[in-house]
Amino acid sequence: MPRALMSKDEVIAILVETFRRDGYDGASIATLSKATGLGKSSLYHYFPGGKVDMATQVLAAVQAWIESQMVATLTGAGTPRARLTRTLALISEFYDHGSKACVVGHLCASVDRRQFQKPLDRVLRTWIGAIGALLEEAGLPQRLARERAEDAVVRIQGALVLSGGLGDPAPFQRAIKRLGTDLLGDAPAGDRTRPGRARRPA
Amino acid sequence: MPRALMSKDEVIAILVETFRRDGYDGASIATLSKATGLGKSSLYHYFPGGKVDMATQVLAAVQAWIESQMVATLTGAGTPRARLTRTLALISEFYDHGSKACVVGHLCASVDRRQFQKPLDRVLRTWIGAIGALLEEAGLPQRLARERAEDAVVRIQGALVLSGGLGDPAPFQRAIKRLGTDLLGDAPAGDRTRPGRARRPA
DNA sequence: GTCTATAATAGGATAGAC
DNA sequence: GTCTATCCTATTATAGAC
Numbered sequence: 047m048p049r050a051l052m053s054k055d056e057v058i059a060i061l062v063e064t065f066r067r068d069g070y071d072g073a074s075i076a077t078l079s080k081a082t083g084l085g086k087s088s089l090y091h092y093f094p095g096g097k098v099d100m101a102t103q104v105l106a107a108v109q110a111w112i113e114s115q116m117v118a119t120l121t122g123a124g125t126p127r128a129r130l131t132r133t134l135a136l137i138s139e140f141y142d143h144g145s146k147a148c149v150v151g152h153l154c155a156s157v158d159r160r161q162f163q164k165p166l167d168r169v170l171r172t173w174i175g176a177i178g179a180l181l182e183e184a185g186l187p188q189r190l191a192r193e194r195a196e197d198a199v200v201r202i203q204g205a206l207v208l209s210g211g212l213g214d215p216a217p218f219q220r221a222i223k224r225l226g227t228d229l230l231g232d233a234p235a236g237d238r239t240r241p242g243r244a245r246r247p248a
Numbered sequence: 249m250p251r252a253l254m255s256k257d258e259v260i261a262i263l264v265e266t267f268r269r270d271g272y273d274g275a276s277i278a279t280l281s282k283a284t285g286l287g288k289s290s291l292y293h294y295f296p297g298g299k300v301d302m303a304t305q306v307l308a309a310v311q312a313w314i315e316s317q318m319v320a321t322l323t324g325a326g327t328p329r330a331r332l333t334r335t336l337a338l339i340s341e342f343y344d345h346g347s348k349a350c351v352v353g354h355l356c357a358s359v360d361r362r363q364f365q366k367p368l369d370r371v372l373r374t375w376i377g378a379i380g381a382l383l384e385e386a387g388l389p390q391r392l393a394r395e396r397a398e399d400a401v402v403r404i405q406g407a408l409v410l411s412g413g414l415g416d417p418a419p420f421q422r423a424i425k426r427l428g429t430d431l432l433g434d435a436p437a438g439d440r441t442r443p444g445r446a447r448r449p450a
Numbered sequence: 451g452t453c454t455a456t457a458a459t460a461g462g463a464t465a466g467a468c
Numbered sequence: 469g470t471c472t473a474t475c476c477t478a479t480t481a482t483a484g485a486c
Contacts, residue, residue: 050451071273072359075480088452090481097480147357154413155349155357157274166413193422196410200423201399204406208398211356211368220395221402252469277462288463290470298462 057082057092058107061100066149070101070156098161101153105165108150109172117176126184127230133180138222141206144215151203174199177229184230194229201225259284259294260309263302268351272303272358300363303355307367310352311374319378328386329432335382340424343408346417353405376401379431386432396431403427 064073064081075097079086093099119133141148150173153159153166178195182188205221266275266283277299281288295301321335343350352375355361355368380397384390407423 068359069271069273069357071271074478076478084451085453086481087454087483091451150413151409152357154409155271155354157270159413160415163415170410170413193426196419196422197403197426200406200410200419201402202406203409204402204404207353207356207405207409208372208402211352211361211372213362213365217398217402220398224395224399276460278460286469287471289465289472292463293469 051084052082054092055107057084057089058103061104062107062149065101065104065152066147069147069152070097070158073097098158101156101158102162102165104149105153105162105169109165109169112169112172112176116173120176120180126180130180130184130229131226133177134222134226137202138219141202141218142215144205144209144218147210148203148206151206154203170199181229186230198225198229253285256294257309259286259291260305263306264309264351267303267306267354268349271349271354272299272360275299300360303358303360304364304367306351307355307364307371311367311371314371314374314378318375322378322382328382332382332386332431333428335379336424336428339404340421343404343420344417346407346411346420349412350405350408353408356405372401383431388432400427400431 060082061078064078067073068077075086075089078097078100079089082089084092089100090096093103095102116133116136119136120129122129122132124132138144150166150169153162154170159166174192174195176195177198178188178192181191181194184191186194201221201224202218205218209215209218262284263280266280269275270279277288277291280299280302281291284291286294291302292298295305297304318335318338321338322331324331324334326334340346352368352371355364356372361368376394376397378397379400380390380394383393383396386393388396403423403426404420407420411417411420
């Protein structure tokens, strides 16, 4: 029996890249076969459930990435402000500064989304929760922290949609910049509670 | 020769609904045929260029809708604040308060998006421009008005992605609420310049 | 674990009758 | 303008050899 040409993790990494480029509905088995360099049968060996199975395992990989990389950055050394800045840089890097789409966003919009609803839910809630925890640690009341964390993910997803549609990464880059100034502001989004502060953190 | 069963506008309206439900890549000609009640050949009569043609004409319809309905609301009677509130209500209604996706967002993420890049660009820029014009009229400096208008569209798109992924309209509803308090705030998003104001407009 | 081959279906698009 | 019938390709998925 032939040895594996690549690890399953490597296969999944290529699936992520292909799904984020073509979308879930836009990527066919043939596309994914070419991208991975594996024949269709090899793909079905790894993912007996076909595309739904692939999406499920892709989501598990994203879940693991968030729980390691992103959480590590959010809970690492330095002030909350510094950690937030590093997290935004990590996120920006992850999306190639706005020129690559989000696999999670594509899965959210896919026809089959209900078939992997649970892991999709989990990824989104983990992501929002991780950012929310940092904001709370930074002193924001829980309710506000959670709301702003949701807003952060909303803006990242929306900015990627806009940048994708315009074929221009600038909207994404502006959104990341805005998050750097908005998330740790001392007032609820929309409420203004303190006098003139420049946008630079302390 | 048989008479038209429905006007082209009616056909396009059904295409919009089908694309927003299944996505552009997720909707097949057969799907669209069933949804409209027209045979494939009838669809190709209206849209000789197939799905790309459909998307182009759908975008033209959205363009017309924004230039009439949305602009009418944004430039109608009342204070900028009142008009913004009415516009957000209009938008919320349009997305069925978060339970229906955005056809423009789906087109932004589609594989064929470059084939209707121009009308897609135009719709997005018109949309952002219309909101920006109101914010400017309300007294915001042009640069800030344009940035916040972009942020508004970003947040609407992102919230629809999130609500779609979670199967829960609540994130969208919260995003609309946040826009009601954020867009006309007297400081740049992220800057805080005035003391304690409640979120209710004057 | 990987491949080629193949089945069965769904997809996009067209022809031609009415 | 609409339909049925059809074409051809692509697609999903499986079978079976190695």
